[in-house]
Amino acid sequence: MKKVALLGPNTFSEEATRHFLGEEAFEYVPFKLISDVFMATASGETDLSVIPIENTLEGSVHLHVDWLVHEVDLPIRAEYVFPIDMNLIGFPQPNPEPDASNPYSHIRKVLSHHVVPAQCSKFFKKYLSGAEFEAVSSTAEGVRLATVQNDSTVAAIGPAVAAASYKVPILQKEIQDHKDNMTRFLLVGKEAEELPESDKMKTTILVTLPEDYPGALHQVLSAFAWRRINLSKIESKPTKKKLGNYYFYIDIQGALDSVLLQAAIQEIEAIGCQSRILGSYPSYLFTSKSEA
């Protein structure tokens, strides 16, 4: 049975993975830290890792992109786009003082994953302005820590499954700023994976521009544009080698084996760009809870 490393247990990563990979064919191996999730597959302990990489409200999870680009060499095998509902989880005030405007004024500390506050900024402003935020390794870990502290002034933000598993009440459901709060997860692994068909293929490529070549980015973009190749994301990121040196992280709609995409890559290499393919993979979008 193939092994899949993920942040867990009881995390959003686990929920998304169960939805897309199902229960039968894979053994899930939970880790507390994202570095261990990457390293488990890099070292061969597991076959695949699931990495949250981007969120509708916050954009890229930079730390995870950095790991993917700089620390490991694990091709992307699939992409999962999964809706995330954030919940305020914790104990109600033991002797509630009547504060009609804020039932959560007793909360002094909130534990969660570092990407969470940006996804719930309106709720924070309205109800949690008196609380300090503490980043922990996953949302589920925040729920676990809040539970063991057994203190109504310490709450967590995380998945409903974590609240159920640690037997802590959900104080308020769906506290994210927008209902359609989606997270993009990547499945990465050394070996190609047999996965269900998807009508949407994507390719992720890193491009470093030649130095002292005016208009190089324009030329890269035009190599894709005139072939009518759609880009769904382009982000500049530091190479970490020299101040002011950047590479471009580019998501392309389409498979790498398409003649047009091959030609576009040859063209950008011909002007002196360096390219590295991170993967060419099917993309799956969550459709309904029953479709696991």
Ligand SMILES: O=C(O)C(=O)Cc1ccccc1
């Ligand atoms: O902490 C988790 O539950 C994760 O899986 C990481 C994460 C955190 C917030 C949104 C999506 C994924």
